[in-house]
Amino acid sequence: xxxxxxxxxxxxxxxxxxxxxxxxxxxxxxxxxxxxxxxxxxxxxxxxxxxxxxxxxxxxxxxxxxxxxxxxxxxxxxxxxxxxxxxxxxxxxxxxxxxxxxxxxxxxxxxxxxxxxxxxxxxxxxxxxxxxxxxxxxxxxxxxxxxxxxxxxxxxxxxxxxxxxxxxxxxxxxxxxxxxxxxxxxxxxxxxxxxxxxxxxxxxxxxxxxxxxxxxxxxxxxxxxxxxxxxxxxxxxxxxxxxxxxxxxxxxxxxxxxxxxxxxxxxxxxxxxxxxxxxxxxxxxxxxxxxxxxxxxxxxxxxxxxxxxxxxxxxxxxxxxxxxxxxxxxxxxxxxxxxxxxxxxxxxxxxxxxxxxxxxxxxxxxxxxxxxxxxxxxxxxxxxxxxxxxxxxxxxxxxxxxxxxxxxxxxxxxxxxxxxxxxxxxxxxxxxxxxxxxxxxxxxxxxxxxxxxxxxxxxx
Amino acid sequence: xxxxxxxxxxxxxxxxxxxxxxxxxxxxxxxxxxxxxxxxxxxxxxxxxxxxxxxxxxxxxxxxxxxxxxxxxxxxxxxxxxxxxxxxxxxxxxxxxxxxxxxxxxxxxxxxxxxxxxxxxxxxxxxxxxxxxxxxxxxxxxxxxxxxxxxxxxxxxxxxxxxxxxxxxxxxxxxxxxxxxxxxxxxxxxxxxxxxxxxxxxxxxxxxxxxxxxxxxxxxxxxxxxxxxxxxxxxxxxxxxxxxxxxxxxxxxxxxxxxxxxxxxxxxxxxxxxxxxxxxxxxxxxxxxxxxxxxxxxxxxxxxxxxxxxxxxxxxxxxxxxxxxxxxxxxxxxxxxxxxxxxxxxxxxxxxxxxxxxxxxxxxxxxxxxxxxxxxxxxxxxxxxxxxxxxxxxxxxxxxxxxxxxxxxxxxxxxxxxxxxxxxxxxxxxxxxxxxxxxxxxxxxxxxxxxxxxxxxxxx
Numbered sequence: 063x064x065x066x067x068x069x070x071x072x073x074x075x076x077x078x079x080x081x082x083x084x085x086x087x088x089x090x091x092x093x094x095x096x097x098x099x100x101x102x103x104x105x106x107x108x109x110x111x112x113x114x115x116x117x118x119x120x121x122x123x124x125x126x127x128x129x130x131x132x133x134x135x136x137x138x139x140x141x142x143x144x145x146x147x148x149x150x151x152x153x154x155x156x157x158x159x160x161x162x163x164x165x166x167x168x169x170x171x172x173x174x175x176x177x178x179x180x181x182x183x184x185x186x187x188x189x190x191x192x193x194x195x196x197x198x199x200x201x202x203x204x205x206x207x208x209x210x211x212x213x214x215x216x217x218x219x220x221x222x223x224x225x226x227x228x229x230x231x232x233x234x235x236x237x238x239x240x241x242x243x244x245x246x247x248x249x250x251x252x253x254x255x256x257x258x259x260x261x262x263x264x265x266x267x268x269x270x271x272x273x274x275x276x277x278x279x280x281x282x283x284x285x286x287x288x289x290x291x292x293x294x295x296x297x298x299x300x301x302x303x304x305x306x307x308x309x310x311x312x313x314x315x316x317x318x319x320x321x322x323x324x325x326x327x328x329x330x331x332x333x334x335x336x337x338x339x340x341x342x343x344x345x346x347x348x349x350x351x352x353x354x355x356x357x358x359x360x361x362x363x364x365x366x367x368x369x370x371x372x373x374x375x376x377x378x379x380x381x382x383x384x385x386x387x388x389x390x391x392x393x394x395x396x397x398x399x400x401x402x403x404x405x406x407x408x409x410x411x412x413x414x415x416x417x418x419x420x421x422x423x424x425x426x427x428x429x430x431x432x433x434x435x436x437x438x439x440x441x442x443x444x445x446x447x448x449x450x451x452x453x454x455x456x457x458x459x460x461x462x463x464x465x466x467x468x469x470x471x472x473x474x475x476x477x478x479x480x481x482x483x484x485x486x487x488x489x490x491x492x493x494x495x496x497x498x499x500x501x502x503x504x505x506x507x508x509x510x511x512x513x514x515x516x517x518x519x520x521x522x
Numbered sequence: 523x524x525x526x527x528x529x530x531x532x533x534x535x536x537x538x539x540x541x542x543x544x545x546x547x548x549x550x551x552x553x554x555x556x557x558x559x560x561x562x563x564x565x566x567x568x569x570x571x572x573x574x575x576x577x578x579x580x581x582x583x584x585x586x587x588x589x590x591x592x593x594x595x596x597x598x599x600x601x602x603x604x605x606x607x608x609x610x611x612x613x614x615x616x617x618x619x620x621x622x623x624x625x626x627x628x629x630x631x632x633x634x635x636x637x638x639x640x641x642x643x644x645x646x647x648x649x650x651x652x653x654x655x656x657x658x659x660x661x662x663x664x665x666x667x668x669x670x671x672x673x674x675x676x677x678x679x680x681x682x683x684x685x686x687x688x689x690x691x692x693x694x695x696x697x698x699x700x701x702x703x704x705x706x707x708x709x710x711x712x713x714x715x716x717x718x719x720x721x722x723x724x725x726x727x728x729x730x731x732x733x734x735x736x737x738x739x740x741x742x743x744x745x746x747x748x749x750x751x752x753x754x755x756x757x758x759x760x761x762x763x764x765x766x767x768x769x770x771x772x773x774x775x776x777x778x779x780x781x782x783x784x785x786x787x788x789x790x791x792x793x794x795x796x797x798x799x800x801x802x803x804x805x806x807x808x809x810x811x812x813x814x815x816x817x818x819x820x821x822x823x824x825x826x827x828x829x830x831x832x833x834x835x836x837x838x839x840x841x842x843x844x845x846x847x848x849x850x851x852x853x854x855x856x857x858x859x860x861x862x863x864x865x866x867x868x869x870x871x872x873x874x875x876x877x878x879x880x881x882x883x884x885x886x887x888x889x890x891x892x893x894x895x896x897x898x899x900x901x902x903x904x905x906x907x908x909x910x911x912x913x914x915x916x917x918x919x920x921x922x923x924x925x926x927x928x929x930x931x932x933x934x935x936x937x938x939x940x941x942x943x944x945x946x947x948x949x950x951x952x953x954x955x956x957x958x959x960x961x962x963x964x965x966x967x968x969x970x971x972x973x974x975x976x977x978x979x980x981x982x
Contacts, residue, residue, distance in 0.1 A: 090723075090724070092726040092727075092745055094744060094745065095726070215710060218710065218711075219710065219711055222707060222710075222711055227707075228707050228710075229689045229706070229707065229748070246689070246706050246707065246710065247682060247687075247688050247689065247706065249710075250675060250678065250679065250682075250688075250706065250709075250710065251678075251679055251682055263550075264550070266552040266555070282769070283766070283769045283770065283773060284554060285552055285554065286766035288689070288748070288765075305748075305765050305766075305769070306743070306746035306765075308769065309742070309743045309765070309768065309769055309772065310743065312769065312772065312773060312776075313743060313772060313776070313866070313867065314867065316772075316773070316776030316777070316779075316866075317776070317862075317863040317864075317866040317867050318863060319776075319780060320779060320780055320783060320859050320862055320863055320866070320947070321859040321860050321862075321863040322859075323780060323783065323784075323859065323951075324783075324855045324856050324858060324859025324860070324862075324951065325852055325855050325856045325859070326856045326859065326860060333863070334860055335860075335863075335864065335869070336860045336861055336863070336864045336869075336870065336880060336883065336884075336933075337864060337869050337870070337879070337883075341883065341886055341887055344883075344887050345887050345890045345891065348853075348856055348887065348891060349890070349891055349894050349895070351852075351856070352849065352852055352853060352856075352891060352895050352925070353894075353895070353898060355848075355849070355852050356845070356849065356895055356898050356899055356902070357902070359844070359845030359848060359849070359899075360845070360899070360902045360903070360906055362844060362845055363841040363842050363844070363845050363903070363906075363907075364841070364906045364907065366840060366841040366844070367838050367840075367841035367906075367907050370837045370838065373833075373837050373840050374834065374837050377827075377830045377833050377834050378827050378830070379840075380826060380827075380833055380839075380840035380843065381823040381824070381826040381827035382823050383840065383843060383844055384819070384822060384823070384826070384843055384844050384847060384848075384959055384963070385816070385819030385820070385822055385823050385959075386819075387844060388815075388819060388844075388848075388952075388955060388956070388959065389812065389815070389816065389819070391952070391955070392785055392811075392812055392815050392952040392955075393808075393812060395784045395785045395950075395951055395952055396781075396784050396785045396786045396808050396811070396812075396952075398784060399780045399781040399782075399783065399784025399785070399786065400781050400784070400786060400794055400795075400796045401796055402777075402780055402781075402784075403777040403778060403780055403781040403793070403795075403796070404777075404795065404796045404797060406773070406776075406777040406780070407773065407774065407777050409795070409796075409797050410796065410797070419797070420796060423796065423797075423801065423804075424796075426801055426805075427801055427804050427805050427808065430805045430809070431805065431808060431809055431812060434809050434813075435809070435812050435813070435816055438813060438816050439816055439819075439820075442816070442817070442820045443820070443823070446820055446823075446824045446827075447823075447824065447827050465812070473796075487780070490855075491783075491784065491855055491951040491952075492848075492851070492852040492855055492856075492951075495848060495851070495852070495955060496848070499844055499845075499848065503844070
């Protein structure tokens with residue numbers, strides 16, 4: 063069903079409240095498409111339609127709404143419907159939603175839940191945001207090692223409906239310890255009499271619930287996993303992280319990396335979101351970053367102001383400050399991001415071998431860039447301003463050194479960031495620019511005194 | 523087996539050439555871990571071990587080597603082994619490897635292949651790099667609609683070994699047109715007598731082989747797919763893109779986005795890689811970007827040079843040029859990356875509604891940032907240089923306008939980039955800085971003439 067037809071159908075259903083018709087639409091339309099269409103109709107209309115669905119389908123659709131919409135729907139929902147919802151939500155979505163409840167709502171909810179759901183909820187919701195545990199679902203399929211394949215398939219038939227996935231099934235011993243995993247494919251292809259332990263494999267890796275989420279996502283990507291087991295230190299199984307969550311985690315992280323590199327570093331670690339972050343918080347985080355850069359800039363401007371004598375002799379020197387020191391930042395930004403890119407793809411690690419490798423490759427490139435850009439700048443400077451040879455020497459030499467040095471320093475900064483334990487993207491582009499500004503004015507006026515210093519003594 | 527044990531075992535096997543032992547290691551170690559361990563032993567030793575494996579296992583392991591290592595192994599491999607390799611490689615890896623052969627090698631290879639493999643290879647290799655077709659594999663599982671579930675499972679048992687995945691099976695009619703898909707889970711849970719068409723679902727979406735790869739990856743992430751069907755315009759099935767490839771595509775793209783934003787935009791579209799790109803190409807791409815920025819910088823410096831009269835009256839004005847115009851770039855960089863982030867997460871689209879929404883939110887923040895930073899700069903300027911009130915007015919006012927304007931312009935640039943059809947990250951941080959430099963000097967000297975212009979007339 064295309065979007066227009068879907069919107070038309072929803073509009074009709076809001077008036078007619080035809081439960082069977084809506085259930086039919088919900089089962090044939092992908093949940094995300096339905097959620098986006100419902101977004102246009104507002105909370106009350108959406109809730110009315112949701113309540114037409116049987117609780118399992120209702121919870122499954124609810125789980126696809128964005129957090130803000132979920133909160134609005136929850137507020138408008140009658141209390142017993144809230145309890146039913148929590149009982150049917152997938153384990154990880156349930157824990158997320160619980161996190162967003164205030165204390166009063168939680169106190170009302172918990173006693174009303176069935177024990178099994180309440181225990182699972184409290185267990186999964188205990189993991190802090192951003193950890194592997196927070197994206198772990200306890201709805202995984204498991205088997206005992208001695209089970210025969212045919213019995214295992216029969217067991218799955220009974221239990222599969224509540225499971226996030228049965229494409230990978232985990233083999234646990236009687237202490238809940240992970241012994242291995244078996245794919246549904248292997249089960250289907252195997253001899254029905256064989257014991258599970260004869261066809262199971264060791265999972266390539268497991269994750270600890272307190273690791274950062276990103277680590278789980280990287281493992282899933284590296285080993286092409288459909289589900290990553292999450293265990294306690296002693297091997298007891300907690301739950302799984304599925305590949306679709308891994309894709310979302312990586313997308314979120316990579317999208318935020320660009321924002322961090324652009325100069326917005328939030329201390330609490332929450333990403334700023336252009337659409338939803340409160341304006342006060344948006345201002346606070348950004349002004350903090352900009353204030354640091356302002357402080358840096360004052361160092362630069364103080365130094366330049368101190369060169370008053372030389373500047374008053376050769377006014378045109380002032381014209382080139384910005385373009386020359388900026389080129390250090392430009393080249394630095396290029397090499398820094400190329401290094402960060404390779405780190406993100408796992409091609410570079412924090413090791414002296416890799417640092418030396420990068421420097422060895424960057425040196426000739428940076429030198430070549432320095433010479434080329436210096437010559438280009440000198441030529442352009444001559445034809446646009448007709449400056450004399452001595453100023454051209456200053457401009458050219460400082461452009462060369464700034465460009466080349468910017469490239470080298472930029473390539474090293476991500477390693478330095480990793481060394482002190484920060485995400486390399488935090489050494490943002492504005493930070494690189496400010497550092498190179500300061501270094502650049504020293505270089506620029508250094509050459510100015512070298513080639514034009516005689517003007518000062520002459521004037522004195 | 524941990525890494526040390528693995529390396530020790532490999533070292534032993536290189537001497538002993540014990541085929542059974544190596545086959546055992548290859549089946550219990552994840553291919554990627556084995557490949558990384560073998561990397562330390564060089565091409566010849568690796569090839570020796572590879573040839574110990576039966577062709578199917580050999581091809582599977584080979585497919586996990588990085589491109590450079592694959593090429594080296596291929597060069598060292600005897601010709602009939604190359605043909606065998608091509609016959610056993612997964613369809614998409616085979617097409618990739620074929621792309622990297624030179625014309626002579628291809629001419630030797632093609633006639634030697636069995637017809638089925640040759641036809642598949644030529645078909646899949648025809649898709650250009652970067653398209654969906656280039657990451658599509660034809661090794662998918664398919665069924666006919668009228669098949670009974672029990673027969674379908676039996677059919678899968680016979681054909682599954684060659685398939686990339688059987689977790690999702692595609693239902694095709696006799697013209698190879700996609701009718702629907704069925705998950706292995708649904709097959710296992712269904713009644714053995716039911717026809718496939720009674721349990722199949724419509725796939726949420728399909729992809730065209732000539733779309734950019736990233737679009738396929740985004741669809742897989744959006745709809746939580748395990749495999750995305752790739753079809754001709756008339757619905758005939760070509761192959762599938764699997765979720766693990768989608769994760770790799772997105773990772774590659776996001777990592778490169780940062781490099782593009784850092785100021786390295788490659789015209790051919792190939793990402794620069796710090797480790798592997800030839801130095802000449804690295805230089806060429808980067809010098810092109812820097813030269814454009816140099817040209818921009820000349821405009822800025824020409825304008826500043828023309829303000830010689832004013833500058834010679836108030837030398838200290840020169841000190842503040844860089845920090846003030848830079849702040850426009852810093853704020854612009856912040857807002858641009860925040861907008862690009864939201865676009866990457868699908869939260870913002872190219873629409874007037876979203877443009878207006880972003881501007882409405884950015885205006886108060888940019889204004890607040892402008893006022894705060896302007897006051898901060900003025901205070902710091904007073905205490906560090908003891909400048910007079912009139913200069914402080916110039917510094918403060920231009921800082922305010924540069925900061926606020928930078929924020930607004932930065933927020934709009936990604937929309938402008940999308941509008942002209944480029945990736946927003948191409949409007950790189952250095953580009954934003956250069957644009958704001960030029961705008962900034964106009965603003966700065968504008969205020970300088972406003973508040974200090976009387977000095978000029980007084981001096982004249």
